[in-house]
Amino acid sequence: MPDVFVNYRTGDEESAATMIDRELARRFGRERIFFASNSIEAGHRFPTELVTAVEACEALLVVIGPRWAEVRGADGRPAIASEHDWTRREIQIALDRGILVIPVLVGKATRIDRSVLPHELRELADYQYRRFDHRNADSDLAALGDALARQLPALVEVDRDARSARERTETKSRKKSDQEAGHARMRTRNVEQRVRGGIGNLNGDLSGTFVNEPQGPVNTGPGHQYNAPHFEGDNTGVQFTAGDNSGTVHQRFERERRDPDGGDR
Secondary structure, eight states: OOSEEEEOBTTBOHHHHHHHHHHHHHHHOGGGEEOHHHHSOTTSOHHHHHHHHHHHOSEEEEEEOTTTTTOBOTTSSBGGGOTTOHHHHHHHHHHHTTOEEEEEEETTOOOOOGGGSOGGGGGGGGSOOEEEOGGGHHHHHHHHHHHHHHHOHHHHTTOHHHHHHHHHHHHHHHHHHHHHHHHHHHHHHHHHHHTSSTTSOOOTTOSSOOOOSOOSOOOBSSSOEEEOSOOSSSSOOOOOOBSSSOSOEEEOOOOOOBOTTSOBO
16 A cells, blocks of 8 residues: 555646656655556546545645635535545545645645635644745655655655665765775885885884895994905805994905915915
8 A cells, every 4th residue: 555645636736746746656666655647547446545545645745736725616616615525535534544644835835724724624734834846846856755754664665765875875985995995005015115125125014123135234233343345255245233233333454465475365
């Protein structure tokens, strides 16, 4: 059964009622919205279908245009004054059953004057209303749908607009995360590039002094460092001491030693 019943008067803003029905059906599903010309199948009994739908709905929208109270019946009197007027009967059933009733004022229509209402419907004049204007159709229809979704939990689960909004938010969040991850990877590559060279390649957590692939004499400790231009062997070694680099560096230049036979060593 439908959750929302769209009540309107023939001869007063049927076009607005049709737009409201179409938008709500798009947003919440056709089966959730009752609109007489769309919801009653051919061959079904009109009065029975109307009464059953009103009694089962959670909310009744009363579409009220500027001529709503002025439209006259076959007897020449205002249609609203007749007990057989279906617009009146639908509203009365909803009020008697405590169903949520929301007047929707269309265009230049103003709040209903209770003096034009039959006694059974006079409380309708006290209900908070929503507005619908053809010039602001999109925003007014969205506001009406939002109002229904807030008050009818069953509609929240089938709200296509809310689902689309969540999907857009999730997509935006994923793109942002991907961008941040990409920036982090770029920063990591930049750091890797910056730490290469110098006294060697730096690796690990960089919490201490790490020397890898040194290219010359290195002193990393408290002792003295002695650099001499001549070494025994192939001169490919590296001299260093370990510690906190608090020692001093000494350069020692030795004279060339002569072979006793006059040759150089």
